[in-house]
Amino acid sequence: MSEKTLYIVQQFEKQGRKLVQGRQMEFKTSDEARGRAERDAERVAGVVAVAQTVDTETGEVLEEPEILAHYGELPPGMLGD
Template identity: 45%
Template sequence: MKTAYIVQSFTKQGSQLITDTPIQCSNADEAIRRADKFADIRAGVIAISQEYDEETGDFGELKVLAKYGEIPAGAIGDED
């Protein structure tokens, strides 16, 4: 199993949150640092990690490493 580390930010346009291009990071610390920097300039940002198996295509549980600001409902598998 490998682990992907992703930072996803959101920009506010009017009353809508627009998904920015996700950023892949090399480790959890980098993802948290980048999310922390984006927190000051974006409406919302999350840093996540998720294990995956390249051979089978299976994904493990998604883990939230950092979460700042407004995040769209369902963006990280929750409904709030």
């Protein structure tokens, strides 16, 4: 089994009254992901940066995602609430 930690930024946009997923990007480090999320906060309804460990052979998620940063409006339950 080969593990890899992915650093992902997920944007959310408003379409009318609905909050929908926007662009998703992957970064090499947690600092890069946090920085992008902070910059995106001014341009989108919401944004979250997460670290996710996966098995590179199977694609299986090995751990719950770790929230690195979040700004604005996010879907219900995204922050474990």
